[in-house]
Amino acid sequence: MPTMACIDCGAVHVEAASWQTMLVSMMPHYFDVHHDIIAGHRDHPSGAWMERFMAAFDEAMNSSE
Numbered sequence: 071m072p073t074m075a076c077i078d079c080g081a082v083h084v085e086a087a088s089w090q091t092m093l094v095s096m097m098p099h100y101f102d103v104h105h106d107i108i109a110g111h112r113d114h115p116s117g118a119w120m121e122r123f124m125a126a127f128d129e130a131m132n133s134s135e
């Protein structure tokens with residue numbers, strides 16, 4: 071099962087079988103620590119974070135095989 075660290079600070083590590091579960095599991099950390107990213111401030115282009123997240127999840131998935 072893939073394990074992934076927070077892509078913005080590395081402080082939280084989550085293990086999950088799917089990207090959806092990984093995303094939901096990381097949400098409390100993002101609401102507590104990275105609220106500016108969740109709020110979608112202008113310095114975070116729409117969709118860019120999700121692209122980074124999916125790339126990191128794909129890498130974690132490939133590493134767990």
